[in-house]
Amino acid sequence: MINVALLGFGRIGQMHARNINKNKNLKLLYVYEKIEKLGKNAQKLYNCNFERNSNKIFSDEKVDIIFISSPTNTHIKFIEEGIRYKKTIFCEKPLDLNIKKIIKTLKKVKKNKPKIQLGFNRRYDPGHHSIKKDLENNKIGQLEKIIITSRDPAPPSKSYLKSSGGIFRDMMIHDFDLCRYYLKNDEINEISSSASSFEPFYKKIKDYELATVTMKSKKGVICVITNSRHCSFGYDQRVELFGKKGMLISGNQKNNATELFSSNQSHSQKPFLNFFIERYKEAYHLQLNELVSLHKKRIKPRSTFEDGYLALKIANAALKSLVQKRLIKLK
């Protein structure tokens, strides 16, 4: 059994705990959590140790994997501790909101080569991954355009939004990374952004409800990402790859392939799956399996620390484009 210490037992941490608990290779040994009530709940649910002193966890030799789903501003600190104690590390996105901190750690990562996997779940989605394979198998020829639509069913809490880092670094970062996944050895070169809000709250916190970013890669591939903090018909997650010889689409999954026909409509389907826990269920499962392989066999993970760094770099450029009202060149 591979022993896991889960840092952070919030919404996403709770989901990870359930998945870790179901995985027959993994044992949930510790949960680290600042909020006592949550931590005790974890202890009860999974019969694991609830620990509020992270040093004890890192220094416990039985701990194999440090699984980081704590607040963003603790990620880098825990990753550095993980590297020091030679643990296998999983870290949720984003790495941090401060890119300088990330660059410092990146040097250590390059030097020490820890086993580390980033939480870009979309890379593990069977649909999004299937069209990547089809792209690489030349089903559509030269890639020319990537169009990603990503809409959350409803915004997170206002308190979360205030400290989220903004729509580009909190939400669209997934889509920046996904573009990079399809671009492979090509890199984003130019970026320009547009954003808008209809709910007055977003203006107050200097964030946005809707955003669209257009990017161009070195080879000339145009990438268009469109985000919304709300979506009345569910979690809308679509990727379109347009190429010289064809097009690939990875669309929205449904629970049921059911349709209703009546006097005023036909082919009416149920709304989309509600949110990421349902939509990326299989992705989280595959991500965790890869983490097991990473721990056992030091494979190259689909999603690396450097991917986390580069996605944030793009997110920062997107924000800069919005503020400066111009196209930003990435170096």
Next chain:
Amino acid sequence: MINVALLGFGRIGQMHARNINKNKNLKLLYVYEKIEKLGKNAQKLYNCNFERNSNKIFSDEKVDIIFISSPTNTHIKFIEEGIRYKKTIFCEKPLDLNIKKIIKTLKKVKKNKPKIQLGFNRRYDPGHHSIKKDLENNKIGQLEKIIITSRDPAPPSKSYLKSSGGIFRDMMIHDFDLCRYYLKNDEINEISSSASSFEPFYKKIKDYELATVTMKSKKGVICVITNSRHCSFGYDQRVELFGKKGMLISGNQKNNATELFSSNQSHSQKPFLNFFIERYKEAYHLQLNELVSLHKKRIKPRSTFEDGYLALKIANAALKSLVQKRLIKLK
């Protein structure tokens, strides 16, 4: 210009008149119609002769095409007249409700070889025809099963229903013919029927609201036809061809490829096209073009007198199966 005499200016006759009028090769010379008001209306609309004496029409040498859309019990008489006067003939389905009359005329048809086209419009539908071509191009291998769904949006008038000849000879006859179209050189061998009514009216007139017929061809192809006299979501017209290596579907056409997504549904489309005039618009156009070619060049029409005879033979067997509650073998 090719001169057309249209016999019968009821609902379907009026549609044919519009199509004849639009066709640049055809001129509507006569309309024959028992109901004076309808006939005068035709005269006004198309600046044609309204004639109540059919002899004058047949004996007019200027008339090239006899276009029969009068009541069913007049079809055979007009066909025979058409043969005698060496006219090119179009006749709406069904040929007659009395198969003995048809057999007599069939002999004359075989002897005189008139230019005659039957009104089995589905054979001319681009979708239904496209899957026939794909079938013949071996896209699905050996044909094993034909499944046809055909539902009218609403029943015809009660007075029409009373003299329609019943669901098998009036409505399903199209689907019997369509099966034969796909079976090509194979023929229907066995047949068994089931029918049901929820509206009490149908029982009074010894007809049915819903019917399903299962047939087997000499080569073993199973054909399933399902009909309904009503359909709340429009005119439902589907064909499924199942083969050793694949399946072909010809589905429902829409006016628009529009979809609505909202809090309780996704991908909701508009209802189907209302009825045959809209759904088979293109088919009627192609059918008329073929009639022009038949007149000019004596091509073999897709839909012949013999097809009309064989479809009625199956319809009669379907009714017999229902009454005798057993499988009927066709000779």
Next chain:
Amino acid sequence: MINVALLGFGRIGQMHARNINKNKNLKLLYVYEKIEKLGKNAQKLYNCNFERNSNKIFSDEKVDIIFISSPTNTHIKFIEEGIRYKKTIFCEKPLDLNIKKIIKTLKKVKKNKPKIQLGFNRRYDPGHHSIKKDLENNKIGQLEKIIITSRDPAPPSKSYLKSSGGIFRDMMIHDFDLCRYYLKNDEINEISSSASSFEPFYKKIKDYELATVTMKSKKGVICVITNSRHCSFGYDQRVELFGKKGMLISGNQKNNATELFSSNQSHSQKPFLNFFIERYKEAYHLQLNELVSLHKKRIKPRSTFEDGYLALKIANAALKSLVQKRLIKLK
């Protein structure tokens, strides 16, 4: 923990073992299996007891649930033993091929009221169940027609086919049951069958490759079931409920919502899921959860012993209709 004894560790038994093993309420205590190699494999995989004497299993008080996935001809014997020892029982379909044996046991079931669940997995499928709820919530008004398409991707082994009981009792029994599920308090009254084979092997064993059955309920609902032993594009599982006011469809699930567009096609999707283990994965999960509830709380299962009996009765009538070439009335 609820202790389970699994009888039979063939293909379907192995799947059930995996599901039982994953279910946190259940412990796999025994596997009973005639083939030693299979049994030892089970023992190794699940750290359970491999037992070839069924008496020891039934008489062990620690065993709570008898889970029957052994060959069909052993089902009734094990059910009777389960009743005698007051175990909670799950039994795979069909109950038996001999309806007289079933009727005898039915009496005991009615008298002793054991906790027993039948393995009609389709009743537990989220899609098929969702349209049942929509039907009962009057989304389509009065039900008038049920159309079920069920095609296996490939036939079972020839040796299995020889003793399977034939396409009606082995395969279509699922669809007979599913019709009954939608008909609810209505019952099948009339039945007529058609069948065909293209592979010569089926004729040798007096079975069929393709079959279509048309049934009529007491209230007049027409049910059409179409089965095929092979399907080149995967496991084809569709239900269509047609009603006075609309239509509900439960279609084929896919792993991915991906589409390919290229010079000769558009909207091309991947083939269907391969077979029942993938397609009804969620159904098996929900079925097992219901078994846990049945054991704990004596709820009424969705699928009962009597459902198993009535489905076989219809299957027998279907076969009789085929042989006697006539419509069969069910009493």
Next chain:
Amino acid sequence: MINVALLGFGRIGQMHARNINKNKNLKLLYVYEKIEKLGKNAQKLYNCNFERNSNKIFSDEKVDIIFISSPTNTHIKFIEEGIRYKKTIFCEKPLDLNIKKIIKTLKKVKKNKPKIQLGFNRRYDPGHHSIKKDLENNKIGQLEKIIITSRDPAPPSKSYLKSSGGIFRDMMIHDFDLCRYYLKNDEINEISSSASSFEPFYKKIKDYELATVTMKSKKGVICVITNSRHCSFGYDQRVELFGKKGMLISGNQKNNATELFSSNQSHSQKPFLNFFIERYKEAYHLQLNELVSLHKKRIKPRSTFEDGYLALKIANAALKSLVQKRLIKLK
């Protein structure tokens, strides 16, 4: 009969001639065309006058409608002549490539109020128009985002491309106008562009193969337009309207609703319709009917001279954004 003089008998002019000829309210009286061979062909096909002196046409009192489909640089001149002679005018897009010329004429249009209709065919498409009505009927609440995909199946000839005015003024102008159609009383305020080419030819002529433009309206609606000069799977024409309460899509029409299922795919449809003549067939028909109404009853056309001016203004801003690599504010 309303007499039409068609100016220009190139590819699009030939299509208009066919449509005018079919319309029972219109008579094609003149064709004006520089290329003698084309003009003589028109004369033969439609039995109309072939005239190379445009003055004769404008001064002929029998001419009711001036239908302009001649090269772009002649549009303004002919419109001005049409105004002078009080003709009803139709003009193909774009009005001109020089916005100053358009502004001059706009003043005359405002003063003289001629009956003039612009050739923005998409406004007349039943699908694109249907979602506009649904939007205005509040089916999706407050409009927040418009996403338009428009891809030509293949680029026009190189000689055409050289003088086309570039992708924004030649091709995307349709989509700028369509955004304005949905925005209604809201107006485009900000614009930024991105473009790319994979074929070297485009660089030579300082044009682009692919382009994406993001715009923001005064009310905050974000509009994203994505164009490509080629598309291997046909003419790709899609509109997505995203609102507070839902989403509307107007997708690609097909000739047939046929699907192929085989061992390596399911639901494979035919490629899209080839190009605008097929795709917007119904739109051209409705556009012409509106022109008849405009001539007879001075209705307000869906597409006006001012719409032509405002779309070009946006196209120019899009180009400016591309050159200056920054967001452009429209006054």
